[in-house]
Amino acid sequence: MKISPAVVLFTGLATFSVAAGDITGTVTLQGTPPAEIPIKEIKADPFCGKLVTDQPTTRFFVVGPNKELGDVVVMLKGISGKSTGATAEPVVLDQEKCLYVPQIVALQTGQKLLVRNSDPLLHNVHLTPKEKANETANAGKLNLPQMEKAPDLVYTFPAPENFLRFQCDVHKWMFAWVTVVDHPYFAVTGPDGKFKISNVPPGKYTITALHRKAAPNGIDKEIEVKEGADTTVDFTVELK
Ligand SMILES: [Cu+2]
Helix, strand or coil: CCCCHHHHHHHHHHHHHHHCEEEEEEEEEECCCCCCCECHHHHHCCCHHHHCCCCCECCCCCECCCCEECCCEEEEECCCCCCCHHHCCCEEEEEECCEEECCEEEEECCCCEEEEECCCCCEEEEEECCCHHHHHHCCCCCEEEECCCCCCEEECCCCCEEEEEEECCCCCCCEEEEEEECCCCEEECCCCCEEEEEEECCEEEEEEEEECCCEEEEEEEEEEECCCCCEECCEEEECC
16 A cells, blocks of 8 residues: 555644653642631722622642642742743733732743733732743833733743742732743642643653642652653652
């Protein structure tokens, strides 16, 4: 049988995509986190107070019934210049009921971050990058008011940076933390503590799990992604 070039090309692509693997795992917390603090200012605020029925609290530790830990950034280390951020879907950081949602965000270098105001009131978006390149790239947008129904504010970051801080100067309790990664191999754990990093090429890697309060510098593990196979790696974040 004669094989057409198109079939050869298709088979080649299929083989390539099968070779990559997913990395999945669960992050759990060991130890008892401090109690979250009620943000009484939200209830007391004449505008924000109307938007909430429950008493919002800080969200330092998002912990499940079996100590699953959410809001952990898991990423491969030692990879640079592999960002697909320029063509990736933008990431939304919303302001809802006078809180940032989500509070922990990760995105790639060059990927758009849309900061949205879903509230019927004024917020002020104030970011303080530590990497000079991230500051320079957003000059003029580092401290801006955002009115009700105003268009999204759009940011991009050229340099990797962990936990770049966003805050609102109108509502002093509002913080979000944005981690910028120079490749697509990262994830943030959900409230179930689980993460999934897709399409990782085979190879040996250092993978790290960062929690802003309990593991800000990351917990490293060595892993190997074998051709066409999925890899599981779990992390335990210890409270000291
Ligand atoms: Cu605000």
